[in-house]
Amino acid sequence: MEFTTAGVVGAGVMGVGVAQNLAQTGHRVVLVDVNDEVLDRARAELRTSLRAFALFNREAAVDPADVFDRIEFTTDYELLAKADFVVENVTEDWNIKKEVYERIDRIVRPEVIFAVNTSAISITRVGSVTSRPERVVGMHFMNPVPMKPMVEVIRGYHTTDATIDTARRFLAELGKDCVVVQDVPGFVSNRVLMLTINEAVFLVQDGVAPAADVDRIFKTCFDHKMGPLETADLIGLDTILKSVEVLYESFNDDKYRPAPLLKKMVAAGLLGRKSGEGFHKYR
Incomplete structure (x- = not known):
């Protein structure tokens, strides 16, 4: 599968970082959150982050206008239907995450992988509320996302080797390596x-x-x-x-x-x- 368009759910600090990293590496991004106020803050955070990235990575030619053009800021979850990979970044609250996954599971194509960007919540538990537990994987990005080369990838109980391999390939396109660990609270x-x-x-x-x-x-x-x-x-x-x-x-x-x-x-x-x-x- 080609990762032409990625869905990013949650436009907080981590979600903006993931969206920026994806856009900078040539991907189209659908960045979804609950209201326009959150998305307006996300746009402002992205501008600040792009300035910081340019400052610390002078050799990397980053065109802020091009990055912005690749990101679609929206409150419409239905637009995730065109995503080839989804990274979820909502708050570390199980009730909120559960509701999000039940919602996006009905919208996103069945073959698409869900990456849970979490610092502590069980990947197996997330998978249990979807119709695709074998395609749910933990993907613990570090902040600031565009500047961190390593990601902690977490294998849930049902996560398949094929999903892990696809997650590795997805991260490689973002210029990142990963370490795969087992699903225990907090991971490593x-x-x-x-x-x-x-x-x-x-x-x-x-x-x-x-x-x-x-x-x-x-x-x-x-x-x-x-x-x-x-x-x-x-x-x-x-x-x-x-x-x-x-x-x-x-x-x-x-x-x-x-x-x-x-x-x-x-x-x-x-x-x-x-x-x-x-x-x-x-x-």
Whole structure:
């Protein structure tokens, strides 16, 4: 199958990144979300992201007008009928994801693969609400999507080898490699990362060190490009909280108990970069 047109469901930070990566590599994109306000924000985020990509990849000739021309911003899910591959990026909330998959399963051609861009939700569970569980695969992109060369691919219980092979080919067209892992909550990356971030929040909450110093230790002692709390701000503290809650519910293990400070900050609207303030300030 040729991947001429890709459907991208969810026009948040990750969805915009996936759409940009697809458009930059010559694909047509149908980017779907629930209302025009979300799509207007997506257009603005795309412009910002394209400027950043051009700044850090001066050798890559990227024409913003051409990228925009390849992306169809829409609230009409029916347009996904022309997609040759679908990447879903909606919020980490099972009830929302379940409703989305039940909806798109009736629209998208039966042979088309669904890639679940999730940090913690079971791929097997997603597949169970579709008529094509063998064609449902996890595809955990990292942020910012156009600049990250590796994707964590997750095999659900029913995911076939043919689906995995097609997912590899799809990612190769985006200029990405992948590592295939099994379907357990959090997979590899977030089972470790979310626990690390949550523990870093506890350190700030308990007065062991301020956020800047926690991040500085990781960057200077371990040569990490970003500290755990800077990473949390980049991902979004609301997404971090939902992911930790999924791990806590899935494993029933107190080590995944969300830090009260994390819950408080999300309730206060301090979500990180997207709100202008999280553990650090961005305005």
